[in-house]
Amino acid sequence: MLQLRDLPTQEVLQRFAQRYPAADVTAIASFLMLLRVATDLSVALDACLSKHDLLQGRWWVLILLMRETDLTSTPSVLAEKLGVTRATMTGLLDGLEQGGLVQRISVPEDRRSVKIKLTAAGQAKLDAVMPDYYTRLRLCMQGLSEQQRNDLQAILGVIDHGMSAWDFNQSI
Amino acid sequence: MLQLRDLPTQEVLQRFAQRYPAADVTAIASFLMLLRVATDLSVALDACLSKHDLLQGRWWVLILLMRETDLTSTPSVLAEKLGVTRATMTGLLDGLEQGGLVQRISVPEDRRSVKIKLTAAGQAKLDAVMPDYYTRLRLCMQGLSEQQRNDLQAILGVIDHGMSAWDFNQSI
């Protein structure tokens, strides 16, 4: 995503706003900082997972499976929940199956389909990773009050809602 | 980054927190929503730029060049400011130079180095893209009060600062 280390100064933003009247300086500053912090978090997460021989994509799949009461799902459902294509999911599952963390089980009722099940090794991997991840995340967020956490979620909700305006205009 | 469409319910979070005592439920929920919204914004930005035959990486380079009063920089400085490797920057500049949006100019004083200059066509490209981008961004953020924009930036600042704790623990 965006790794921009060098956020624009107020002076630069003003200069851009002068050339482009559509600019909303505080909107831009907030947007850039949002992208920057989110990217930094994602990179830090990658670093944490790599110490457990995992990559984000595969790790999210394990988590999605653990959410299911029977530890089971299908490639299409997993792909949709993770927001990747089914082709990508095939690759993620190949890697996980090769590592013994998930198991492909054929489905007699619908022979097109496959069940994906979290194995004991997969659960064990999560049991190793999650405490590490949760601990880091807690430390990282501990400077935020409950009020600020609520505020953050509310603000992000507004932005998320506002994105329909962005998409609407894609027809220009 | 994270495209997780399916954020965990409170019930799922509680279940995970029971298994993993290190879990801080509101921290996790805030974190996931932050990654999700940021990713959605980044994807929307990609869609906007692609209509102008641009990709994020190349576009950020153009912006970094426009920030300079002489519209000029070097590959290393651009790479550092954008947070990519110099190898990646070489590729970005190749694409931009081929499209005539930037120009490589040799530097007699230090023959290892190259100056990169935004061309008139590059400036024209920005003049076409930026109003579109700024307009979408404004619409997207218009639901946020000035107070909320300030809150957001303050909160992100706290998280960014908290990430030193994350990194500190990487030595585990």
Add this chain to the structure above:
DNA sequence: TTGACATAATTAGCTAGCTAACTATAATGA
């Protein structure tokens, strides 16, 4: 001055995601 090191940019080859095309199976309606 010259050998060791540092720096700027590039090239080569890897990876994880993508799209598009394909195979196999299931569902549907004239």
Add this chain to the structure above:
DNA sequence: TCATTATAGTTAGCTAGCTAATTATGTCAA
């Protein structure tokens, strides 16, 4: 019924980023 369409999963090939190695040039201390 059976031709059409939809669905599940996979494969093949593309892209943008990465790391590591390479080339060329500059710097500095013995």
